[in-house]
Amino acid sequence: MTSPFIRTIWLVLVLPLLSASMALAQALPTIASKTKDMQKYPGYFTFYYDRDSGKVWLEVDKVNQEFLYVNSLPSGLGSNDIGLDRGQLGGQRVVYFEKVGAKVMLVQPNLDYRAITDNKNEARAVDESFAKSILWGFKAEAVEGNSVLVDATDFLLRDAHDVIGSIKRTKQGTYKLDASRSAMYLPRTKNFPENTEFEATLTFTGGEDAGRYVYEVAPDVQALTLRQHHSFIQLPDNKYSPREADPRAGYFGISYFDYATPVNENIEQRFIARHRLHKKDPSANVSEAVKPIVYYVDNGAPEPIRTALLDGARWWNQAFEAAGYKNAFRVEVLPDGADPMDVRYNIIQWVHRSTRGWSYGASVTDPRTGEIIKGHVSLGSLRVRQDYLIAEGLLAPYEEGKPVNKTMMEMALARIRQLSAHELGHTLGIMHNYAANNNASVMDYPHPQAKLDRAGNIDLSNAYGTTIGAWDKVAVAYGYQDFPAGTDEKKALNEILAKGRAQGLQFISDRDARAPGGTHPDAHLWDNGANATDELLNVLKIRGKALQNFSQNNIKPGAPMSTLEDVLVPIYNYHRYQTEAVAKLIGGIYYTYVVRGDGQPTTTVLARGEQQKALDAMLKTISPEVLTVPEHIIKLIPPRAPGLRNNRELFARRTGLTFDPLAAAEASADFSVSFLLHPERASRLVELGARSNSLSLQDVTEQLVENTWKRKREKGMEGLVQLQTEQIVLTHLLALAHNESASYQARAIATATLKDLKSYIERRHTLNPKDSYQAHLTFALERLNRPVSEEVLPSKALDLPPGSPIGSGTVMGCE
Incomplete structure (x- = not known):
């Protein structure tokens, strides 16, 4: 029997809320009546498009349910120096809708600080100790049952990717968003059962102080029009098992502070980033995957580039086969009509810029666990031309009356294969490995390997590697091996790394290799050779031969x-x-x-x-x-x-x-x-x-x-x-x-x-x-x-x- 005190509290606290909710429902129209003349897009978050006003109305039927929100840039500015590339991923965050009276808030919880515990009070103490972020506030415009309709137009037509900030940070001008020249982009606004996709055309005006990089790429520097994309994504289920990070394994990942950790254990928890992959039969030496990992190559890449991208990306299947998987990794051409920004597609995108620049591998990752949901590779299209230029310089191939040497194109395409494999490796969760020259890993940066043949001519027949490296197989085994039930996973993972060390493989990543005052004798970018000093002397010989042969035959x-x-x-x-x-x-x-x-x-x-041998070689370079x-x-x-x-x-x-x-x-x-x-x-x-x-x-x-x-x-x-x-x-x-x-x-x-x-x-x-x-x-x-x-x-x-x-x-x- 309920006590009088409890009944009183219920009347004081709950009845006003129920009354407010009922009043709201009575004051607002139904969703059906509000949207009766609009185009309906049913899916994960059902939304409606009003063609008369150009507005998007979002039906919020999942209150206090976390989902993943990602913004991205499907059409770019085209300047490597400013950034803002086609296909560039932006922020990704776990969010949820919270309803407060007539308001609907989009809330981002603070996942950097957690308490993984069944004790709700302990979890609450952590939750209340660190700030959340309310990303946007909406007003309820219609209601039906537990669903609320809100106007999402302003949210979708804002500069979510911070184009204005990117241009300003690179000192290329002052811009502002012009709402009169911005609208939804319906061809890429779609809905699916597990993801809702919005795209908007945004125009940024200003540019009185536009910089040289903007002038290089914009038809009119006073009006820059790009598109921005918003994805609402259903979070994965709880059947994924996070794998602990190990500094020797070479993986990106997530980290957070778990305040429920016992005092005698490390409060910071680290887990690797990886796709979900399971064997149908974990006890078998070789097994098919429950669901294979599939990547798609941009159908906008021309031939023979497209085939080179496919070939290089498919190298990774060698690593998955070595880990005991069969047909677990595939690469196909993106189907016509598919959206590269759609979270359902792991993509290798061919990106054009006004100048050459970096390619990169990014991903959409579940911040809670480290599970990779979408891999997204961006490859700069001008880089193949730079390799071709290097080959022209080395070979002086345009001798009158002779056919053009095919070696140049073969070398350039070999580099594209390696680059495709390299950037895809990042989207599998794998870091650079700069202590892996001699083709021990595609995650190193390779310089074209040239040699002098017996006649003293420059030979580029083996300029780049043609397969996955031994380290890459170790890395995939560490990240993706599916162990039989009862396996001591920590011990098994240590054994994988120990076998790699026994092969003479090592892992050294960015900070150690990029520092100009760096100290590791094996960790370098763009180097070759088992011995760095011997290779420098070899490179100087090749350079000398190329300069000796340099003539008008180096250009067409x-x-x-x-x-x-x-x-x-x-x-x-x-x-x-x-x-x-x-x-x-x-x-x-x-x-x-x-x-x-x-x-x-x-x-x-x-x-x-x-060290002295190295110093002698260095002194030779300044002779x-x-x-x-x-x-x-x-x-x-x-x-x-x-x-x-x-x-x-x-x-x-x-x-x-x-x-x-x-x-x-x-x-x-x-x-x-x-x-x-x-x-x-x-x-x-x-x-x-x-x-x-x-x-x-x-x-x-x-x-x-x-x-x-x-x-x-x-x-x-x-x-x-x-x-x-x-x-x-x-x-x-x-x-x-x-x-x-x-x-x-x-x-x-x-x-x-x-x-x-x-x-x-x-x-x-x-x-x-x-x-x-x-x-x-x-x-x-x-x-x-x-x-x-x-x-x-x-x-x-x-x-x-x-x-x-x-x-x-x-x-x-x-x-």
């Missing part, structure tokens, strides 16, 4: 001779990435993502002999014979022909319209020296020199000065290059001496080196201004005597033209 008959510079740039700088790789051997420390008890080494300083552009090439390149723009893909210059061979040498020398005297490397060399048999910073600075300032004088262009390189060395020594991010002793050693160099210069200085060498010494002394202040900083050399990405750098991953 009828092409402006000034376009020879376009082909020369990637060949002259052909060694840049292998140089960067070798630099990391100097002061190099080998390490792994070791966990306690797995038997891997922690840290090992690279042997002094290996006059390597840096000097051959005379026969200089004579071939006239100023830019009319109609051809100077652009960032070309060498910087200090000579106005004419080709500047000294500027090319300046940028290349500065590139090498900047790695040798990087403040982090310099500080590390000081430390290693004190505690191990390593090269010291004194060794590096002494040999650097000995091989530049104190080497034999060259003549002609090589002499000019030599003088210029010496000033670059001085620049970096001055910078290091006054760089407060370097250690005190590194700065002290740089200062001592400068003092010794000054004494050397003073002994050779005779004040003969007509002698170019004496002028060079006078300028160096003036720089050494100049007071260093915030106003007077060491000179900065010219930059190299952009090289990365080869084949044209957070989403899940990019290349």
